[in-house]
Amino acid sequence: MTTIAVLGAGKIGEALLSGLLNSGRGAGDLLFTERHPDRSAELTARYGIAGVEPAEAAKRADVLVVAVKPQDIEPVLTELAPVVGPETLIVSLCAGLPTSLYERRLAEGVPVVRVMPNTPMVVGEAMSAISPGSHATPAHLALVREMLSSVGEVIEVPESQQDAVTALSGSGPAYFFFLVEAMIDAGILLGLPRAVAEKLIIQSAVGAAKMLAETAEHPVILREAVTSPAGTTINAIRELEKHGVRAALLAAIEAARDRSVELGKPHDSAS
Ligand SMILES: NC(=O)C1=CN([C@@H]2O[C@H](COP(=O)(O)OP(=O)(O)OC[C@H]3O[C@@H](n4cnc5c(N)ncnc54)[C@H](O)[C@@H]3O)[C@@H](O)[C@H]2O)C=CC1
Numbered sequence: 001m002t003t004i005a006v007l008g009a010g011k012i013g014e015a016l017l018s019g020l021l022n023s024g025r026g027a028g029d030l031l032f033t034e035r036h037p038d039r040s041a042e043l044t045a046r047y048g049i050a051g052v053e054p055a056e057a058a059k060r061a062d063v064l065v066v067a068v069k070p071q072d073i074e075p076v077l078t079e080l081a082p083v084v085g086p087e088t089l090i091v092s093l094c095a096g097l098p099t100s101l102y103e104r105r106l107a108e109g110v111p112v113v114r115v116m117p118n119t120p121m122v123v124g125e126a127m128s129a130i131s132p133g134s135h136a137t138p139a140h141l142a143l144v145r146e147m148l149s150s151v152g153e154v155i156e157v158p159e160s161q162q163d164a165v166t167a168l169s170g171s172g173p174a175y176f177f178f179l180v181e182a183m184i185d186a187g188i189l190l191g192l193p194r195a196v197a198e199k200l201i202i203q204s205a206v207g208a209a210k211m212l213a214e215t216a217e218h219p220v221i222l223r224e225a226v227t228s229p230a231g232t233t234i235n236a237i238r239e240l241e242k243h244g245v246r247a248a249l250l251a252a253i254e255a256a257r258d259r260s261v262e263l264g265k266p267h268d269s270a271s
């Protein structure tokens, strides 16, 4: 069995570890590194996975999954440079960071795959987009695909699209949670008990998501089916359009893409 070490067990690192455990991998095939000892102890107690030093992770693991913030990458590269060779696959989950950064800083020939996952991997429903670096072979990509398909869906995209992917599906769950939160507030405004509003909105979100996933229908058709002539929904849609919600989403996702580009800027090959 492939041994996988997650470097930086924060929110997405934990989501990956717990998703891999849920998919049937043994705790003994997983490792993590974490700079905060309390966090490390908490994760070992929760999952039975060992927290180790970076050099030990590099020695024992076939795959090193980098899951620190892009701003924290420098010390990780410094730690990995002397201990990682071409037999170890680096999988970077970091927004904005190009594969060329790892290739420049680590030993010649180290294979790197850039991945943008999202947090629904905790429930086996991640959307992950993968892009090979210049030393990653089809076998490396297949290994990453196999690892991530145990926690959700996987697509391959050119690395040039990863900043857009980050803005869309990497951050995407946050937009849906924001929408759900606002809709629950609307229920409170209309005088419903919070628990009732939560139940109504969460189940509506689950149902709508299932319809999108399981019918082949375009979202416009599904929305039109809810929107009765001179009915209630069209009144709401008019308000959404009046308040520029569509334009706000376009601008918001463009801003997220721009931030991803910015996070990679200090590390692009020209710098
Ligand atoms: N949170 C999300 O939904 C997603 C995050 N990502 C990417 O994943 C990465 C991590 O994001 P989050 O989990 O949200 O951040 P986070 O701040 O929750 O986790 C980062 C973890 O790395 C640890 N860390 C930092 N430097 C370290 C080092 N040198 N050695 C060991 N551990 C170290 C921190 O203590 C922290 O626990 C980022 O690069 C982000 O772009 C990608 C997709 C989705």
Ligand SMILES: O=C(O)[C@@H]1CCC=N1
Binding pocket: 095, 166, 170, 171
């Ligand atoms: O907000 C962020 O920077 C990370 C990357 C995608 C989702 N969360």
